[in-house]
Amino acid sequence: MPNPTEHCPDCGVGIGARHDTDCDWAQCAATGTQYLMCPDEGPDCRPDHWNGYMGGGKEAVDLGWWIVWVPPAPGEVGGRFVPCPPDMKDAIPDTQRVMRTHKWDRARECWVR
Ligand SMILES: [Zn+2]
Ligand SMILES: [Zn+2]
Numbered sequence: 001m002p003n004p005t006e007h008c009p010d011c012g013v014g015i016g017a018r019h020d021t022d023c024d025w026a027q028c029a030a031t032g033t034q035y036l037m038c039p040d041e042g043p044d045c046r047p048d049h050w051n052g053y054m055g056g057g058k059e060a061v062d063l064g065w066w067i068v069w070v071p072p073a074p075g076e077v078g079g080r081f082v083p084c085p086p087d088m089k090d091a092i093p094d095t096q097r098v099m100r101t102h103k104w105d106r107a108r109e110c111w112v113r
Helices: 059-064 095-101
Strands: 066-070 080-084 103-105 110-111
Touching: 059 095, 059 110
Parallel strands: none
Antiparallel strands: 066 080, 103 110
């Protein structure tokens, strides 16, 4: 299981600090969507805090939700992600599942069920 990354891989802020406004890894503090893609223009629309993981990653790690990429079998088109144990090689947190099953809490700036 990976430890949190101390600095954002894109804008370089430390854990607990707000991402730069041009950071690819920032989520919108108001909606939880990727900040650079956020359609909302309200006053609360701003980059959220870096928590050591990509968007939804911390929540997925806490829940033990991991996936791994399975390449296409011969004759098949495209591969797919399948659920896997946390200690599997190349496993990544299942952030899509977090975003499907959770709601963004704008007060706490995290995904909640
Ligand atoms: Zn950042
Ligand atoms: Zn926004």
